[in-house]
Each structure stands twice: as C-alpha cells, then as structure tokens.
Amino acid sequence: xxxxxxxxxxxxxxxxxxxxxxxxxxxxxxxxxxxxxxxxxxxxxxxxxxxxxxxxxxxxxxxxxxxxxxxxxxxxxxxxxxxxxxxxxxxxxxxxxxxxxxxxxxxxxxxxxxxxxxxxxxxxxxxxxxxxxxxxxxxxxxxxxxxxxxxxxxxxxxxxxxxxxxxxxxxxxxxxxxxxxxxxxxxxxxxxxxxxxxxxxxxxxxxxxxxxxxxxxxxxxxxxxxxxxxxxxxxxxxxxxxxxxxxxxxxxxxxxxxxxxxxxxxxxxxxxxxxxxxxxxxxxxxxxxxxxxxxxxxxxxxxxxxxxxxxxxxxxxxxxxxxxxxxxxxxxxxx
Ligand code: TYM
Numbered sequence: 001x002x003x004x005x006x007x008x009x010x011x012x013x014x015x016x017x018x019x020x021x022x023x024x025x026x027x028x029x030x031x032x033x034x035x036x037x038x039x040x041x042x043x044x045x046x047x048x049x050x051x052x053x054x055x056x057x058x059x060x061x062x063x064x065x066x067x068x069x070x071x072x073x074x075x076x077x078x079x080x081x082x083x084x085x086x087x088x089x090x091x092x093x094x095x096x097x098x099x100x101x102x103x104x105x106x107x108x109x110x111x112x113x114x115x116x117x118x119x120x121x122x123x124x125x126x127x128x129x130x131x132x133x134x135x136x137x138x139x140x141x142x143x144x145x146x147x148x149x150x151x152x153x154x155x156x157x158x159x160x161x162x163x164x165x166x167x168x169x170x171x172x173x174x175x176x177x178x179x180x181x182x183x184x185x186x187x188x189x190x191x192x193x194x195x196x197x198x199x200x201x202x203x204x205x206x207x208x209x210x211x212x213x214x215x216x217x218x219x220x221x222x223x224x225x226x227x228x229x230x231x232x233x234x235x236x237x238x239x240x241x242x243x244x245x246x247x248x249x250x251x252x253x254x255x256x257x258x259x260x261x262x263x264x265x266x267x268x269x270x271x272x273x274x275x276x277x278x279x280x281x282x283x284x285x286x287x288x289x290x291x292x293x294x295x296x297x298x299x300x301x302x303x304x305x306x307x308x309x310x311x312x313x314x315x316x317x318x319x320x321x322x323x324x325x326x327x328x329x330x331x332x333x334x335x
Contacts, residue, residue, distance in 0.1 A: 001036040004029050004180075005143040007044040007084065010061035011053065012200035014068060016209040016281065020185035020252040021149030027073040029147060029180075039079040040141055040313060041069060046084050046091060046133060050126040051115065066302050068211060071292035082309030084137065089317035093136035094129070096324055100165050101132050101158075109154055135159035139166075139174045140317050147180040150187040151197060170327040185252030191225035194241035212289060215282050222246070222278040223271075233265045233273055243270070247278045253280040 006026060008018060026041050027212055033039055043065045048058060062083060069081055084090050106112065106128050114121050126133075131154075138159045146156055156179040163174040190196045190207040198208045208222055213221070227242035236246040237256050251261035265273050295302065325331050 002034075002144045003038045003040070003141055004145045004147065005040040005042075005138055005141050007047075007137060007149050008065060009041040009044045009048045010058065010065045011048040011051070012061065013210040013212060014065065015188075015198050015200050016211065016249065016285075017149065017188035017198035018200065019072065019211055019284075020188055020249070021182070022147060023069070023072045023074075024185070024252070025094050025147040025180065025182055026069075026079070027144075029145075029241075030074060030079050038141070038316075040143075040316075041074055041079055041081050042087075042137070042309075042313070043069075043083045044134075044137070047130060048125060048213055050130045051119065052121060056188075063302065064296065066294055066306060067296040068288075070295050070305065071288050072304075074310065076305045080309045080312045081305055082313045083306060086306075086310045087317050089140055089312045089314070089321040090133065090136050092321055093140050093317075093324060094133040096328060096330075097136055097139075097162050097166070098129060099123075100162060100169065101129075103128075105158060105161070106131060107157070111151065111154070131155045132162070133159045135162045138177050139163055140278060140320050142175045142320065143177045143314075144175060145180050146177050147182075147200075148186075150181055153179055153181065173323060173327055182252075184258060185249055187244040188252075189241060191221055191245075194226060194245045209281060209285075211285060212292065213285070214289075215286060218281050218285065219275075219278045222274050222281065225274065227270055231269055233262060233268070233270075243273075246273065250277045250280055253284045288303060 003016060006022060008014065008022060012222075026039065032041050043062050045058065045062055048061075066081065066083075070076070074081060109131055111128070112128060115127055119127070130284070134155050135158055139162070146159075148156065156177065156262045160176050167173055188198045190198050190202060192204055192207040200208070202208055206224065209218055209221055225246065226243060227246070228240055233243060233247070235244050235247050246263045247258055247265075250265070251258050254261070265276065
C-alpha cells in the first residue's frame with residue numbers, strides 16, 4: 001500500500017514546467033495505482049499567500065487549477081483532489097512542526113533566499129516557514145512518495161529530517177517520505193534565459209509557455225527562444241543550455257529519452273527543430289485546453305469534486321492530527 005501526494009501553488013498561470021515536472025507524473029502514477037494505494041493532489045493556496053496575492057485573483061486561480069488538474073487527466077474516482085486551506089490540519093500540523101524546526105535550517109533554503117530578494121513590501125514570516133507547511137502537507141497523510149520537480153528537492157529533504165526528528169523525540173509517528181523526480185522534464189528552463197528555471201512568476205511572458213497559451217503563441221514563443229548559433233543539436237546543458245532545454249521539452253512531451261530525442265533530430269537546422277518542438281507541445285496542450293474550457297464552466301461538477309476531496313482528505317488528516325497531539329501532549333487525554 002503506497003500513499004503518493006503532491007501539490008501546486010495557485011499563484012499564477014501554470015507553465016509547461018509545472019506540467020512536465022509535476023502534473024504529467026501525477027497522472028502516470030494515478031494509472032499505476034493498486035488496490036489500497038492513495039493519490040492525494042491538492043491546491044496549495046496557503047503556500048500562495050507567502051507572497052502578496054490579489055484575493056479575487058487567488059480565488060480565480062484556485063478554481064482554474066482545479067479545472068486544470070481534471071483536464072490533464074486526474075480522475076476523482078481514482079485520486080483525491082482538494083484545496084489545502086479547506087483541511088485545517090495542514091496549518092495545525094505546520095505549527096507543531098515549527099516547534100522542532102531550527103531557524104537556520106529555513107534560512108538556508110535556496111528558494112527562500114531567491115524569493116526574499118524579490119519582496120518589495122518586506123519579507124513575510126510565512127515565506128521563511130513555508131517549507132514547514134510543505135512538510136506538514138506531506139507528513140499529515142503518511143505519504144511514501146512525493147512527485148515533484150528538481151526545485152522542490154531541498155524542501156523534501158527538510159520534510160524527511162522533520163519526520164525523523166519528530167519520530168526520535170516522540171516515538172515512531174511519521175513515515176519518512178521519498179521524492180520522485182523524473183529523469184527528463186524535472187527542470188524545464190526559461191525560454192528567454194535557459195540558465196534560469198521556467199517559472200509562473202517570471203515577469204517576462206515570453207520566457208514561459210503557459211498551459212492555456214493558444215497555438216500561435218506557443219509557436220511564436222518557441223521560435224523566438226534563446227539558443228546558441230552553432231546549429232548542432234546536442235544535449236549539453238552547460239555549453240548549450242537553450243538547445244538542451246528544447247531537447248528536454250521535446251523528449252518529455254513525447255515520453256522518450258533525451259538520447260532518442262537527439263537521434264530523431266540530427267542534421268536539421270534550429271528553425272526546423274523549433275517547429276518540431278512546437279508541434280509536440282501543441283499536440284500535448286491543445287486537447288488539455290479543450291477539456292479545461294468545458295470543465296471551467298461546470299461549477300457544479302468542480303464543487304462536487306472538491307467537496308468530496310476535502311471530506312476524504314480531512315478523514316485522513318484528523319486521524320493523524322489526533323495522534324500527533326497525543327504524542328506531543330497538548331490538549332486533554334481522549335479528546
Ligand atoms: P510550485 O507550485 O512552484 O510548482 C508545482 C510543481 O511543478 C514543479 N515545477 C517544475 N518542474 C519542472 N520544471 C520547472 N520549470 C518547474 N517549475 C515548477 C515543481 O517542482 C512542483 O513539483 N511548494 C510547492 C507546492 C507544494 C508541494 C507540497 C509539493 C506545497 N506543498 C507538498 C509537494 C508536496 C511549490 O511551490 O510548487
């Protein structure tokens with residue numbers, strides 16, 4: 001029996017990086033679930049408010065992410081889809097885990113250091129404690145596996161450390177989770193600066209392919225992506241980051257290895273290669289977009305899926321939280 005869990009922040013329009021690094025794998029794991037396994041996929045709205053958000057847009061993005069999960073193939077009869085803030089135990093467990101986390105561990109997090117630079121109104125405490133909330137998300141469900149992109153690896157390490165530390169201090173309680181990071185597609189880079197990861201919060205719209213970009217926009221963005229000028233299609237992320245990124249996108253969209261992607265694209269110029277990459281991206285995204293647009297208009301269905309998901313996740317979360325409170329000694333006996 002395995003428990004798989006992951007989440008995505010509704011903090012903007014999702015990118016091809018989010019799809020290839022995360023959602024695509026959720027769907028793959030869903031198809032491999034066996035009797036007794038569980039897949040929890042949630043919308044990490046509490047994570048989104050670690051940086052300032054417009055409340056109306058946030059609500060809108062939560063709904064859009066729910067529709068996107070479904071459009072990408074997550075099936076509520078097989079997986080549990082829910083909104084993080086609707087299961088109160090996430091914040092509750094995060095608080096308890098704060099009591100065993102050292103400030104130095106949080107200050108070392110690369111994502112914190114990067115995001116801190118970008119804050120104009122001051123750095124919120126939640127931006128610093130964010131990885132504890134992420135650990136709570138994972139440990140609350142006794143997760144075995146957490147499919148994520150490379151950028152979340154350090155946060156996963158903290159979750160593992162906190163599980164071990166809690167178990168050592170209060171006796172065996174949490175499973176120590178493992179990250180599942182795919183070989184191809186787990187770090188898609190910006191199309192404009194291939195030294196930097198593709199990100200939903202990039203100010204330059206040309207840097208990212210959004211999952212809802214139309215075909216013409218996708219083609220234009222890929223055609224104008226930054227590459228070198230030596231016209232050989234080789235996978236070499238250090239010396240040829242732009243072409244290597246396009247090869248990763250091509251391979252991951254087609255579900256083939258980098259090696260095969262290189263072999264399929266020998267002796268053609270960059271222009272033709274970029275057209276082929278765009279063909280693969282469009283082949284993948286256009287059907288998702290068609291489903292997305294119809295699901296987004298079906299409020300009744302979306303609410304039903306999210307209500308059921310919340311109720312099922314809460315059932316698991318309540319049980320774990322009662323156990324944690326008992327171990328830590330807060331509250332009353334049998335309460
Ligand atoms: P978030 O919302 O930034 O990203 C969601 C998922 O997409 C992956 N990803 C990428 N993969 C490949 N290439 C890229 N350029 C790229 N950009 C993003 C991320 O690695 C992630 O898997 N803290 C998390 C959300 C979260 C979570 C959790 C994840 C909250 N609680 C518990 C797993 C388990 C985040 O901000 O992801």
